[in-house]
Amino acid sequence: MITITLEVNDVSRRVQVEPRRLLADVLREQFGLSGVHIGCAQGACGCCTVHVEGTPRLSCLTFAVQCDGKAIKTIESVGGSKAEHMLQTAFRTEHGLQCGYCTPGFIMTLMPFVEQMTGERRMPDEAEIREAMSGNICRCTGYHGIVAAVRKAIADSLEDTERP
Ligand code: FES
Ligand code: FES
Structure with a gap:
């Protein structure tokens, strides 16, 4: 296990992850962000797109450890509780x-x-x-x-x- 720091939707948190863990799985399972959807899990459908340092990125092709110290935004951060973006x-x-x-x-x-x-x-x-x-x-x-x-x-x- 490796300890990394992820700033997710403006909240910084240290988490322990295995090096092989995908960002999509960590966001869903350890951060409870179920709006990060997984479709193909191989980079073809775009369902799992999140922003890493402001740039769209496929979280099913990104290891969580690659995002150590980085700012991540998911759909949960967009548009407030009524999704009004x-x-x-x-x-x-x-x-x-x-x-x-x-x-x-x-x-x-x-x-x-x-x-x-x-x-x-x-x-x-x-x-x-x-x-x-x-x-x-x-x-x-x-x-x-x-x-x-x-x-x-x-x-x-x-x-x-x-x-x-
Ligand atoms: S789940 Fe299809 S591109 Fe990531
Ligand atoms: S897959 Fe159903 S709305 Fe796009």
Whole structure:
């Protein structure tokens, strides 16, 4: 066992882990963060995406020990208790989810994209949006609703930044 320190959702905690333990398993089992979903466990579906030092990362392909001393954010940190981040709201209004299993991964993948587009003050075309989410698989929605949700989140975010 190795003792590491993980700052998860703004709380720093020391945990003991075996070197072979995956970040996804440690977050789910030792931190109780069940919003970190595991789909394929081999880097293909994006369900397990979390942020490590602000960058989306597949927690099923990351050893927990690689994150020693790093800041990690999971879906539980997004949007408050009612999940009201703009992107989460847009997923609901634009029917970007059905069973919801893939949704935490999509949200964690797409948040930086929405922020980037807002910073650049532009609406991406459909190909750019589909490219941004190309590492995530949804088995329910057919993706149209997800693309619409990303568009809405960017539109709302741009509108917000224009308010005095
Ligand atoms: S569970 Fe990690 S990419 Fe599928
Ligand atoms: S909403 Fe069911 S897998 Fe995406």
